[in-house]
Amino acid sequence: MRITINGRAIETAEGATILKIAKENGFRIPTLCHMESLIPTGFCRMCVVEVNGLQNPVTACNTPAVDGMVIETDTPKIREIRKEVLKFMLVNHPLDCPVCDKGGECDLQDYVYEYGIEKAEYQVEIKPKEYRTYSTSAIKYHPNRCILCSRCIRACREIAGREVLDLIETGFRARVEAVRPERCISCGECLAACPVGALTENVSSLKGRKWQAKRVTTVCGYCGVGCSLEVNVVRDKLIKVTTREGLGTNHGTLCVKGRFGFEFVQSPERLNTPLIRENGGFREASWDEALTYMTAKLKEIKEKDGPDSIAGLASARATCEENYLFQKFIRAAIGTNNIDHCARL
Amino acid sequence: MVGLATTLGSGAMTNSFADLKKADLYLVTGSNTTETHPVIGMLLRHRARFNGAKIIVVDPRKIDLVEEACLHLQPKPGDDIAWLNGLAHIIIQEKLYNKPFIEQHTEGFEALREKVSHYTPEVVEEITGIPKDRLIHAARTYATAKNAAILYCMGITQHSKGTDAVKAISNLALLCGQIGKPGSGVNPLRGQNNVQGACDMGCLPTVYPGYQGVAIKEFKDKFESAWGVPLSDKPGLTVVEMGEAAYEGKIKALYIMGENPMVTDPNLSHLKKAYGKLELLVVQDIFLTETGKLAHVVLPSRSFLEKDGTFVNTERMVQRVRKVIGGPKGARADWEILCELSSRFGYPMDYQDPEEIFEEIRKVTPQYAGITYARLESGGLQWPCPDTTHPGTPFLHKGRIVRGKGLFVPVDHTPPPEVPDKDFPFIMSTGRDYYHYHAGSMTRKVKLLNQMCPESLVEINPSDAEKLGIKEGDQIKVIGRRGEFTSRVKVTEKVSRGVIFAKFHFAETPVNLVTNTVLDPESKIPDLKVSVVRVEKC
Numbered sequence: 001m002r003i004t005i006n007g008r009a010i011e012t013a014e015g016a017t018i019l020k021i022a023k024e025n026g027f028r029i030p031t032l033c034h035m036e037s038l039i040p041t042g043f044c045r046m047c048v049v050e051v052n053g054l055q056n057p058v059t060a061c062n063t064p065a066v067d068g069m070v071i072e073t074d075t076p077k078i079r080e081i082r083k084e085v086l087k088f089m090l091v092n093h094p095l096d097c098p099v100c101d102k103g104g105e106c107d108l109q110d111y112v113y114e115y116g117i118e119k120a121e122y123q124v125e126i127k128p129k130e131y132r133t134y135s136t137s138a139i140k141y142h143p144n145r146c147i148l149c150s151r152c153i154r155a156c157r158e159i160a161g162r163e164v165l166d167l168i169e170t171g172f173r174a175r176v177e178a179v180r181p182e183r184c185i186s187c188g189e190c191l192a193a194c195p196v197g198a199l200t201e202n203v204s205s206l207k208g209r210k211w212q213a214k215r216v217t218t219v220c221g222y223c224g225v226g227c228s229l230e231v232n233v234v235r236d237k238l239i240k241v242t243t244r245e246g247l248g249t250n251h252g253t254l255c256v257k258g259r260f261g262f263e264f265v266q267s268p269e270r271l272n273t274p275l276i277r278e279n280g281g282f283r284e285a286s287w288d289e290a291l292t293y294m295t296a297k298l299k300e301i302k303e304k305d306g307p308d309s310i311a312g313l314a315s316a317r318a319t320c321e322e323n324y325l326f327q328k329f330i331r332a333a334i335g336t337n338n339i340d341h342c343a344r345l
Numbered sequence: 346m347v348g349l350a351t352t353l354g355s356g357a358m359t360n361s362f363a364d365l366k367k368a369d370l371y372l373v374t375g376s377n378t379t380e381t382h383p384v385i386g387m388l389l390r391h392r393a394r395f396n397g398a399k400i401i402v403v404d405p406r407k408i409d410l411v412e413e414a415c416l417h418l419q420p421k422p423g424d425d426i427a428w429l430n431g432l433a434h435i436i437i438q439e440k441l442y443n444k445p446f447i448e449q450h451t452e453g454f455e456a457l458r459e460k461v462s463h464y465t466p467e468v469v470e471e472i473t474g475i476p477k478d479r480l481i482h483a484a485r486t487y488a489t490a491k492n493a494a495i496l497y498c499m500g501i502t503q504h505s506k507g508t509d510a511v512k513a514i515s516n517l518a519l520l521c522g523q524i525g526k527p528g529s530g531v532n533p534l535r536g537q538n539n540v541q542g543a544c545d546m547g548c549l550p551t552v553y554p555g556y557q558g559v560a561i562k563e564f565k566d567k568f569e570s571a572w573g574v575p576l577s578d579k580p581g582l583t584v585v586e587m588g589e590a591a592y593e594g595k596i597k598a599l600y601i602m603g604e605n606p607m608v609t610d611p612n613l614s615h616l617k618k619a620y621g622k623l624e625l626l627v628v629q630d631i632f633l634t635e636t637g638k639l640a641h642v643v644l645p646s647r648s649f650l651e652k653d654g655t656f657v658n659t660e661r662m663v664q665r666v667r668k669v670i671g672g673p674k675g676a677r678a679d680w681e682i683l684c685e686l687s688s689r690f691g692y693p694m695d696y697q698d699p700e701e702i703f704e705e706i707r708k709v710t711p712q713y714a715g716i717t718y719a720r721l722e723s724g725g726l727q728w729p730c731p732d733t734t735h736p737g738t739p740f741l742h743k744g745r746i747v748r749g750k751g752l753f754v755p756v757d758h759t760p761p762p763e764v765p766d767k768d769f770p771f772i773m774s775t776g777r778d779y780y781h782y783h784a785g786s787m788t789r790k791v792k793l794l795n796q797m798c799p800e801s802l803v804e805i806n807p808s809d810a811e812k813l814g815i816k817e818g819d820q821i822k823v824i825g826r827r828g829e830f831t832s833r834v835k836v837t838e839k840v841s842r843g844v845i846f847a848k849f850h851f852a853e854t855p856v857n858l859v860t861n862t863v864l865d866p867e868s869k870i871p872d873l874k875v876s877v878v879r880v881e882k883c
Contacts (some may be wrong), residue, residue: 002864023883032485034614039395045733046483079409100688101811117539124472137793137796138793147695151711152859158391158394159387159391159397160387160390161387161390161391161394161413164749167442185383185779186793186797187383187387191470195654203793210574214669216667216668216669217667218649218650218665218666218667218669219538219649219656219658219664219666220538221538221649221650221656221787222537222782222787223382223383223536223538223782224382224534224535224536224537224538224539224540224541224659225362225382225383225384225385225657225658225659226538226656226657226658226660226662226664226725227384228664230393231650231669233669233670236670236671237670238650238669238670248664248724248725249361249362249658249660249662249725250361250384253384254384255383255384255386255779256383256779256780256793256794257383257780257782257788257794258384259791260791260794261782261787261788261790261793261794263790263791263792263793264632264648264786264788264790264791265648265650265670265672267632267790268788269632269633270631270632270645270672270673270676271630271631271632271633271643271646271673271675271676272645272673272674272675272676273645273675274635274642274643274644274645274675275640275642276641276642276643277640277641277642277644278799282643287677287685288645290642291685291686291689292689293642294625294627294642294686295686295689295690297598297624297625297641298598298600298625298690299690301597301598301624305515306596307577308577308579308581308595309595309596309597310596310597310598310599310600311428311581311582311587311590311596311598311599311600312589312599312600312602312782313537313584313587313599313600313601313602313604313606314543314546314548314602314603314604315538315602315603315604315679316536316537316538316540316542316543316544317538317539317603317604318539318543318602318603318679319539319542319649319653319654319656319666319679319680319699320539320542320543320545320546320654320656320657320663320703320706321654321655321680321699321702321703322602322653322654322678322679322680322683323539323542323543323546323548323678324547324554324702324705324706325679325683325684325687325694325696325702326548326602326679326683327546327547327548327553327554328572328687328694329683329686329687329690329692329694330600331568331572331576331577332572332573332574332576332691332692333552333687333691333692334690335574335575335576336577337550337551337559337577337579337580337581337582338550338581338582338587338596339547339548339549339550339581340546340548340549340550340581340582340583340587341540341542341543341548341549341584341604342537342540342584342604342606342616342783343535343544343549343585344503344584344585344611344868344869344870344871
């Protein structure tokens with residue numbers, strides 16, 4: 001079929017939404033409640049576009065394109081509607097960006113700035129919503145920052161399959177509530193889905209803005225799924241783990257261990273020096289001393305009892321490179337095939 | 346691994362995650378997927394809820410995934426071959442098998458038909474307790490699915506007949522032609538981040554990197570010339586055998602890199618005695634582990650966030666691990682330690698960085714020949730990847746089974762080596778928890794995870810608990826043939842009558858004092874899923 005976006009004719013297959021086709025062809029349509037991995041709802045109305053022949057604008061995220069459609073994504077009328085949408089969100093949402101964890105990576109902050117809104121124009125006399133405990137101590141919910149886009153609720157239902165969250169109450173009192181807290185598995189899919197600072201991470205005492213942190217893509221060190229992580233670091237300290245849609249085999253999804261289980265890396269209990277057994281206990285030793293001791297002992301045993309009296313256990317936690325060297329050491333240097341690891345356990 | 350290598354010619358997971366999304370039916374057995382591979386668990390839930398895919402769970406426990414399943418079969422631990430053969434029998438009997446596929450791609454069908462003919466639904470019901478109409482329903486559902494994927498894990502393999510059970514799984518997939526196409530296959534989920542990589546790298550007593558046998562002259566010659574030294578063609582000992590050899594005084598020195606057998610291995614009190622006899626025990630780790638405490642020398646190493654390298658996930662995908670932080674000043678990366686140690690030992694290893702090591706791996710490992718660090722910059726690559734223009738292999742056996750023809754291997758059910766009696770009336774199975782990981786060396790040092798799951802809770806069925814006068818939260822003593830431990834108890838319908846379930850992450854609740862070291866004769870995997878015990882209230 002053939003459609004037109006902002007004057008450009010586009011040949012495309014049937015079935016896709018206006019948003020998807022626009023994106024694929026390089027047209028930017030702002031979204032807040034939309035996520036690639038969630039069923040589109042058209043909740044927030046930021047993605048409105050004009051379609052020739054239709055009196056009212058339509059939401060691009062959940063409107064399928066049909067043959068012959070002529071679409072405008074960035075007219076003055078559309079910009080005005082989006083501006084109003086944002087102003088209505090600011091009725092609830094405080095402009096507390098300087099104290100918010102998400103400052104610098106908040107979709108609402110970016111759009112408010114982009115659309116030239118300078119203050120919260122509409123004021124309503126309402127009591128601020130009160131804090132309540134969330135379904136997991138790993139995450140904090142700030143009800144007054146919540147724009148009710150429902151991404152957290154849908155992520156919990158559609159990605160994690162847990163249905164912990166729902167919207168309760170109506171109007172200015174509406175809020176997200178953990179209605180089935182016993183089903184929460186602290187996976188943090190809700191946290192990752194929040195486009196603003198309504199859900200914030202509550203595990204790490206260290207914080208850093210997006211532009212202050214180094215973000216390195218690597219692979220999770222827990223189970224065999226091999227999820228891609230973005231590890232956020234400020235001044236050589238881990239502050240949090242994130243990931244994003246389209247990255248690795250997990251496409252933005254993580255579990256509690258991958259997302260929140262990194263504290264051990266900086267544990268004060270980490271070994272920091274070699275140890276040698278002495279008088280029933282350990283004493284600290286230098287690398288030179290420990291390796292000298294180990295080498296001499298290995299040589300002695302190899303000479304006395306032969307290479308097959310020595311064995312090595314490699315590790316499913318170490319890298320391929322290290323496992324390769326380990327078995328090479330056991331086979332080529334020691335001279336035995338007594339090498340295994342925990343694959344069987 | 347051994348099982349699939351025999352029947353299909355490759356021991357790895359046949360399909361990939363992206364590709365698993367294309368299945369219409371998932372047969373999940375011996376895998377508590379939502380807890381041990383949570384992100385795959387989420388994928389399965391999503392497929393069931395939003396795409397109409399069906400899930401059949403076959404597991405002695407009523408695991409969380411059962412809530413998404415159209416059918417849950419609940420055999421006793423150790424009875425897997427019986428129900429797998431039973432499914433094959435029904436499929437053959439009702440002529441639901443894929444005849445063209447069998448003719449073109451397999452051999453040994455007649456032998457299988459003969460063998461499974463003894464496993465009628467009635468016989469299977471008697472052995473396993475699975476009602477026969479449910480077994481028939483499962484057989485029809487699997488056989489008539491367009492794309493059916495089997496996922497399994499340690500619940501199948503950690504038995505004295507685990508390899509045979511894997512062969513029975515492979516038989517089922519071959520019977521229905523559910524192999525070599527998207528959304529199908531036989532998919533062993535590997536438990537640990539780089540267990541696939543450690544196997545690929547030849548950290549196994551019988552093979553060099555790339556599964557090239559140490560006893561095969563061609564490969565021995567190849568590695569002798571690559572490494573410049575004569576090598577032994579005598580296969581080595583496996584992990585549990587090493588413990589036994591140490592006990593007998595045949596192994597004098599053991600070098601352990603990043604493992605904690607004193608939590609994870611079976612029959613711990615015996616293992617402790619065995620390690621006590623060693624002249625040299627070296628443990629290289631990031632913490633002073635339970636095993637480290639027994640060592641003569643402890644070497645501090647770096648965690649996965651403190652070094653560069655590669656991990657290989659369960660779908661054979663090689664991915665880059667990147668250094669994020671420096672780590673403790675006194676610790677060194679395992680590869681750095683190995684280079685210095687080997688050089689001091691008289692076999693120089695001089696690598697500037699992990700990439701240089703990877704370049705050597707590529708040269709000697711055909712499956713990795715086409716993978717380079719530069720290519721991995723833009724994402725992972727699935728082996729086999731024979732040259733630098735090859736896109737990698739998302740699923741194995743496409744168009745042709747690696748072995749040539751898929752081999753039906755008829756296998757028989759035999760009772761597990763330990764069966765309950767009047768002194769030890771319960772079967773104890775061990776496994777993992779969502780909030781913890783393996784020996785707990787990492788997760789037990791994370792406040793949040795300990796808050797979520799602070800201690801071991803042994804699961805027991807309500808009717809058994811009532812008989813023993815045990816209430817939720819009571820302290821119980823679990824007594825087996827090799828040892829005992831105490832734990833608090835959780836009374837739950839998750840386990841069936843006569844079965845208790847314990848998690849092994851907790852060093853203070855050493856469930857592996859009780860477990861069995863009986864090994865599967867081929868895979869040498871210990872039977873950690875069936876140990877007989879009795880339960881007493883403390």
